[in-house]
Amino acid sequence: SRLALATLVIQDMLVLAMLAALPVIAQWAGKGAVEPIILEAPPADRTGWPATVLDGVVRLAGIAVLAILGRLVLPRVLRESLRGRSTEVMMVAGVAVALASAVAAEALGFSLEMGAFLGGFILAGTSVRYQLSAQIAPLRDVFLAVFFTTVGMRLDPQVVMQYWWAILLGLTVMIALKTLAISGACWTFGASASIALAVGVALSQGGEFSLILLNQAHAFGLLNEKTTAIAIAVIVMSLILTPGLIAFGRRLASAASGLRAAPWIGGSEMKDGAPGKSEEDGSRRHWIIAGYGPIGQSVAQKLDQTGIPYVVIELNPKTVDEQSRMGKSFIFGDVANPDVLISAGVNEAGGLVLTIPDEEAVLRACAIGRTHVPDLYILARLHSLSRAPEAVRLGTSEVTIDESQTAEGILKAVTNRVEGGASSGAAKPDPVPVER
Numbered sequence: 001s002r003l004a005l006a007t008l009v010i011q012d013m014l015v016l017a018m019l020a021a022l023p024v025i026a027q028w029a030g031k032g033a034v035e036p037i038i039l040e041a042p043p044a045d046r047t048g049w050p051a052t053v054l055d056g057v058v059r060l061a062g063i064a065v066l067a068i069l070g071r072l073v074l075p076r077v078l079r080e081s082l083r084g085r086s087t088e089v090m091m092v093a094g095v096a097v098a099l100a101s102a103v104a105a106e107a108l109g110f111s112l113e114m115g116a117f118l119g120g121f122i123l124a125g126t127s128v129r130y131q132l133s134a135q136i137a138p139l140r141d142v143f144l145a146v147f148f149t150t151v152g153m154r155l156d157p158q159v160v161m162q163y164w165w166a167i168l169l170g171l172t173v174m175i176a177l178k179t180l181a182i183s184g185a186c187w188t189f190g191a192s193a194s195i196a197l198a199v200g201v202a203l204s205q206g207g208e209f210s211l212i213l214l215n216q217a218h219a220f221g222l223l224n225e226k227t228t229a230i231a232i233a234v235i236v237m238s239l240i241l242t243p244g245l246i247a248f249g250r251r252l253a254s255a256a257s258g259l260r261a262a263p264w265i266g267g268s269e270m271k272d273g274a275p276g277k278s279e280e281d282g283s284r285r286h287w288i289i290a291g292y293g294p295i296g297q298s299v300a301q302k303l304d305q306t307g308i309p310y311v312v313i314e315l316n317p318k319t320v321d322e323q324s325r326m327g328k329s330f331i332f333g334d335v336a337n338p339d340v341l342i343s344a345g346v347n348e349a350g351g352l353v354l355t356i357p358d359e360e361a362v363l364r365a366c367a368i369g370r371t372h373v374p375d376l377y378i379l380a381r382l383h384s385l386s387r388a389p390e391a392v393r394l395g396t397s398e399v400t401i402d403e404s405q406t407a408e409g410i411l412k413a414v415t416n417r418v419e420g421g422a423s424s425g426a427a428k429p430d431p432v433p434v435e436r
Helices: 002-028 050-082 087-107 112-123 131-137 137-154 157-163 162-189 193-202 208-220 224-242 244-256 294-306 317-325 338-343 359-374 385-393 403-421
Strands: 287-290 309-313 329-331 351-354 377-382 399-403
Touching: 002 050, 002 162, 002 193, 050 087, 050 112, 050 137, 050 317, 050 338, 087 112, 131 137, 131 338, 131 385, 137 208, 137 224, 157 162, 157 224, 157 309, 162 193, 162 224, 208 224, 208 338, 224 244, 244 403, 287 294, 294 309, 309 317, 317 329, 338 359, 351 359, 359 377, 359 385, 385 399, 399 403
Parallel strands: 287 309, 287 351, 309 329, 351 377, 377 399
Antiparallel strands: none
């Protein structure tokens, strides 16, 4: 899964170059109009190609400037948006950045899709990416539904019925070629044959960005209506088959487990393993600490002493930035958000320690953690004893109560004072540690 994810990330990054190339190709081919034009044959006159290349370089330079400015300015903007500890302002700022990036890219002659993708790519480099991604998830789902609706409206049923044989042939050829290309690349660079096959088959479908590329190519007149409809049908069919392809890839991987890795690779970390299970001992898995106050810091110090890795989820952006610069694993976000917990690796965690003072967030995090990992150890901090039964019902393994700790501290102080006063009349009680 890590190898497949890495491949997908590289593919998404290359989409920028593909989208950037479409206007240049259209101009080079003499297709300056936005309306669909059937490309009969390439024009014979190529005298203007130096100007075309120069124009493309200028546009790409503009995109590079946008990316650089985003990396330099955006983190400061997001930090300012969090000055009042309001993640809603941060969400609005993030969406505004994505829209502004799309508009700027269109002004440079590129597509809105490319600009939006660039905005998301820039936002992914900030420390608030997990929380921001979780907050805009509802918008993402709505826009994704609208996107696929428009894609479905582009399909002509008559074309699909008339050229069904071409669609099936294209689907078969695409799956076969992508499987061979991706599996061969993975095997060449050190993956075992079984892992290479599993990754190749799992990624053999056409991605959603293929639909954007097809729509843009059609808009620039590089593809006619019939060809675009057939290609979209091939991509949509491959997306529908993706779950089956993944399952089929796993069966192929089991059958190919006896094949050797590439002979020119001396050693590789990409070896076969039991799918879905961690190779680490359960007691040495990383822990998740929610909140980096005095209690969270104490827990982190203890884990450091025992050599157990941990991830801290914190809502103070300054703390996240400072600790991240020190090389520690910190995530900005709300632990009560499922996407943030998943980003922290709750599915592979050995324990979840909830030290934040927000009881409602603690209870929601308990329910989310127990839903994702039924046997996860969850330690929750609560203020009042009355909420403990609810926490246990939601799946907490162990609960600490601030009221009880405070009562014990007060009782100890009073006992020392009373007993000390009775015996000597001047004895002082032991100092009670104060939690700030």
